[in-house]
């Protein structure tokens with residue numbers, strides 16, 4: 001979508017289509033929230049003054065990462081944006097979203113005094129960040145608010161990040177019970193249409209761990225020839241007094257780093273992308289995997305035909 | 315007012331900086347300036363912490379009608395993002411600002427949603443309208459912070475350097 005398609009008509013259309021989810025489970029927002037966090041942290045990871053492993057996640061640093069992504073966007077995008085931001089359009093879209101959410105939750109006129117005001121405000125502020133970044137980089141796939149945009153507008157959840165336990169307790173004290181030694185002290189609170197109220201989870205330290213591993217690969221596995229296996233990453237983490245299974249290391253740290261385009265992988269392991277050759281190699285490796293998947297899908301489609309099912313339409 | 319108020323109140327100090335972080339902008343460019351920030355952790359996290367008083371921008375410990383100038387550099391997560399936040403901040407700033415001939419100076423990058431010049435102007439107009447205020451004027455200029463504030467390092471929340479490009483002045487006549 002180019003910047004010109006960001007106008008009040010297209011935005012009000014997407015807002016009008018929003019329908020709050022009936023589900024409460026984490027599936028609609030959990031992984032996407034962590035993608036958002038990795039997306040934000042990426043700007044800091046790629047900074048020359050990277051000290052991400054020392055960055056303790058808190059309310060202040062969460063908003064700091066938000067500011068960082070806007071102010072240091074050139075760490076991720078190829079150049080600094082020359083685009084002008086349409087602040088009035090952002091204001092109008094935020095207002096439309098606020099009204100839509102308040103009406104969907106049945107608090108239309110009582111918004112100002114509602115206990116839901118903070119979560120609605122966080123949600124509309126988050127949408128504002130998405131629009132701001134999109135106006136700066138209309139075609140970027142690194143907009144760190146793309147995943148939260150999906151949470152809100154496609155999956156139909158309101159969301160909020162808070163470090164205030166008293167505040168969280170008022171909405172759903174069960175969220176606090178889920179805290180463990182890997183928690184940061186920050187929480188995600190989500191709200192769907194469900195009458196059962198709120199859901200959420202303590203945010204764990206995975207973005208710090210991703211930063212730590214990214215730095216380790218940059219130092220010790222620079223370039224595909226130096227690729228290392230998960231086993232070695234697990235040993236490194238042990239030296240840092242951090243114990244994770246290889247499976248968790250892959251799912252929680254390496255895959256998100258790969259999805260964010262930060263590291264490469266081949267059959268011989270994971271590596272820091274250091275040269276055009278590294279990138280080409282990793283790209284080809286994944287393209288092959290995709291072709292393999294495509295072949296499997298084609299086989300299923302074929303089988304479907306034999307059974308009289310058109311899998312294209314399911 | 316609370317006892318905090320009596321702690322630092324040398325009347326010859328007529329300037330006040332809010333959200334100063336690890337910097338000392340106010341002391342350098344507006345001498346006789348008190349520096350404040352709400353984050354008490356700055357005592358440990360700054361190499362050299364210059365803060366005179368830790369307080370929230372919306373709850374300043376000084377009495378009414380007290381300062382000539384209030385300075386905010388790169389406010390983030392407070393400021394002029396929407397009408398509510400503007401209302402909350404401006405009410406407190408106007409309380410401690412001298413009733414006439416005083417000003418608020420904002421130094422900002424242009425994509426800071428809490429302090430973009432066009433935003434500040436729109437929010438202040440709405441604020442004045444709502445509160446029947448007619449003696450306030452907003453002006454802004456593009457600046458080259460390197461030449462205007464030579465050798466001064468502005469920082470974003472996480473501590474890396476940023477280069478503000480706008481100076482906004484809210485005059486109270």
Ligand SMILES: C[S@@+](CC[C@H](N)C(=O)[O-])C[C@H]1O[C@@H](n2cnc3c(N)ncnc32)[C@H](O)[C@@H]1O
Pocket residue numbers: 332333334335336337350351352353369370371372386387388389390391392467468469470471
């Ligand atoms: C982006 S930093 C700017 C620091 C410094 N002014 C500069 O430009 O280098 C924003 C500062 O505002 C402070 N801050 C955020 N919210 C505040 C509030 N409600 N009251 C006072 N200070 C606040 C933060 O602690 C942080 O130090």
